[in-house]
Amino acid sequence: MNLASLLSRDRINLEMKSTKKEEVLKDLVYMIKSKTDAELIYSTLLKREELGSTGIGKGIAIPHCRSLAVSKLEIAIGRTIKPINFNAIDKKPVSLFFLIIAPPQDPGNQYLITLGKIVQISRELTKNNLINKPQTPDEFISLINEIEKKIAKKR
Amino acid sequence: MGKEIDIMRILKRLFDLDNLIADKEADKKIGFKIDEEVGLLSLKKERASLLKEIPKEYADSYERIKKRYALAIAEVKNGFCFGCFQQLPTEMLVRSNEIVTCPNCGRILFWREE
Ligand SMILES: [Zn+2]
Numbered sequence: 606m607n608l609a610s611l612l613s614r615d616r617i618n619l620e621m622k623s624t625k626k627e628e629v630l631k632d633l634v635y636m637i638k639s640k641t642d643a644e645l646i647y648s649t650l651l652k653r654e655e656l657g658s659t660g661i662g663k664g665i666a667i668p669h670c671r672s673l674a675v676s677k678l679e680i681a682i683g684r685t686i687k688p689i690n691f692n693a694i695d696k697k698p699v700s701l702f703f704l705i706i707a708p709p710q711d712p713g714n715q716y717l718i719t720l721g722k723i724v725q726i727s728r729e730l731t732k733n734n735l736i737n738k739p740q741t742p743d744e745f746i747s748l749i750n751e752i753e754k755k756i757a758k759k760r
Numbered sequence: 761m762g763k764e765i766d767i768m769r770i771l772k773r774l775f776d777l778d779n780l781i782a783d784k785e786a787d788k789k790i791g792f793k794i795d796e797e798v799g800l801l802s803l804k805k806e807r808a809s810l811l812k813e814i815p816k817e818y819a820d821s822y823e824r825i826k827k828r829y830a831l832a833i834a835e836v837k838n839g840f841c842f843g844c845f846q847q848l849p850t851e852m853l854v855r856s857n858e859i860v861t862c863p864n865c866g867r868i869l870f871w872r873e874e
Contacts, residue, residue: 641769641873642873645769645772645773645776648773648776649773649776649777649780652776652777652780652803652806653780655795655798655799655802655803656780656784656787656794656795656799656800656803657787657792657793657794657795657799658793659792661791661792667792670776670779670780670783671776671779671780671783672776672779673772673775673776673833673835673870674772674776676835676872694793709775709779709831709833710831710834710835710842717786717790720790721790724790724791
């Protein structure tokens with residue numbers, strides 16, 4: 606599975622103006638769904654955050670859940686202009702967000718595989734200080750592609 | 761309260777919540793921190809309060825189906841129940857605004873609004 610192939614330019618916003626946790630979640634969900642569906646996903650995401658912040662440290666969070674509101678795996682990526690408080694594990698503010706929503710019925714468990722992969726890619730992004738490097742969605746996708754290739758080679 | 765469309769909305773929330781609780785172990789394995797004491801407790805409270813918001817017959821029926829299947833709600837696609845993949849009787853296909861169960865597997869059916 607190639608993550609870069611699941612990403613699309615119009616679902617990457619590197620200039621988010623959101624300043625609060627709730628706001629950034631809502632804005633990300635609206636990148637993939639509108640109205641009633643977005644409300645269902647948003648409420649599930651908030652509950653997921655109660656179980657423990659998806660802020661994995663060093664400025665990255667991976668909000669995720671399964672929801673009836675989607676019929677296939679959906680991904681949106683956002684970067685806020687200013688880092689925001691997300692109750693991350695290391696208490697540091699977060700600026701890069703990977704939103705992953707999967708349907709409850711998920712052939713091949715693509716959801717968990719994708720989640721694991723994004724965690725791995727995130728480590729590379731922080732290790733090499735790359736969070737703020739890409740300036741356009743296209744640059745972002747090619748960076749992810751590069752990192753994926755690097756990870757594959759290490760195996 | 762009582763309109764089936766509103767009840768379905770709550771059932772969907774309940775279903776999402778149950779999937780969240782079910783995925784907790786997988787999340788831990790991947791490396792996400794899970795707060796069992798406060799976090800899980802608050803989800804269980806939320807679950808109980810959602811159940812109270814819907815008429816008892818629907819709440820009971822949801823709980824009963826959940827005991828049998830991991831996924832108690834199934835989507836209807838092209839006239840098929842996506843829980844058991846059986847074709848639904850044509851007379852059922854016009855009942856997208858009601859809470860109905862699949863005559864074959866018993867899961868609660870839902871039609872995607874599109
Ligand atoms: Zn069925």
